[in-house]
């Protein structure tokens with residue numbers, strides 16, 4: 025692999041018996057989730073042994089400022105003392121007990137208090153399961169089979185959502201992964217983001233057949249692509265007019281755009297919501313919930329089956345509850361101020377380096393530096409960003425002790441633990457990296 029000479033990725037790669045080599049032997053791509061492999065930046069995987077606040081440390085004892093943030097889960101910073109204490113406390117009572125634990129009630133109530141549209145909810149063990157279940161529920165409630173999603177969004181790896189747009193507007197989806205049956209992908213319509221005409225066309229071609237429209241209210245899985253003004257309102261109006269449910273996938277935005285998530289921020293009430301990442305405080309988690317009349321269809325109250333052996337795990341509930349207690353409104357404000365300063369500093373660094381091919385997109389506490397001369401407005405535009413240039417930038421940042429998500433198509437996740445000092449270090453590294 026072509027590694028930037030400036031990229032000192034450590035001794036682990038050279039050692040045949042090192043953990044990186046052993047991981048490569050054991051796991052596909054050396055990883056248990058593909059993006060961790062860092063292939064899209066042509067770099068070796070990073071193996072991390074610990075995290076503290078805004079920092080992570082790798083197997084070669086290199087410390088990085090962490091902007092991966094566990095892909096959004098680590099909003100309080102790593103090993104936050106209150107979260108660690110809560111989990112340690114919970115361990116003495118046993119782990120999964122196989123029946124309902126009061127911790128489930130406590131976290132569920134805390135979520136509902138922050139996001140009142142979740143009149144009832146259920147915990148799962150991952151965001152993927154939460155989304156899969158919410159869409160099953162939408163189909164159960166409407167008796168319809170089709171689901172609309174948007175190009176560039178990610179809703180977990182369930183078969184039906186690993187779909188790409190078919191050729192032509194409003195045509196049924198085709199598999200985006202080997203192993204996904206064509207008939208399953210065809211239950212998904214993949215539409216361009218921020219495009220009301222395409223939305224209306226889909227409903228014209230498939231009247232009374234669309235169970236749900238699912239959105240990341242801010243797309244954060246192609247890099248950050250905010251909704252255009254009025255777009256979320258249009259989604260709400262059009263779905264309501266057609267008896268289609270609107271599902272907000274807030275696995276990233278929930279408890280990151282503020283306690284109320286994107287729905288509070290944009291003032292739009294979805295019918296169903298999915299959550300994950302932050303609400304587990306770094307332990308495996310997902311949740312889905314929404315209107316009580318819909319949630320009543322879930323087993324054993326209703327005919328829609330959904331279950332989970334480890335769902336509502338006591339350790340996850342303890343970590344989630346301790347994390348939510350840290351999510352005070354003034355901390356979100358402070359985080360956004362720092363992210364705004366980071367975004368402005370990146371723009372300035374790009375300008376000073378004479379780079380017209382860089383744009384920085386910020387949406388609240390989320391941001392992405394795109395190697396694109398204008399900020400992408402949809403998934404297709406994001407795909408046109410220059411990945412090779414981004415790869416060089418990302419490796420140069422890594423060599424300077426800043427761990428960015430190793431792909432052009434990911435959001436950066438600064439959290440509460442990133443202080444002004446860390447922002448300054450990231451900006452200093454970026455100024456150098458953008459000149460190389």
Ligand SMILES: *Cc1c(COP(=O)(O)O)cnc(C)c1O
Nearest residue numbers: 150151152178179180273275276
């Ligand atoms: C991460 C993510 C998921 C999937 O969650 P997992 O816990 O990885 O299964 C679903 N939706 C969105 C928006 C995500 O970012």
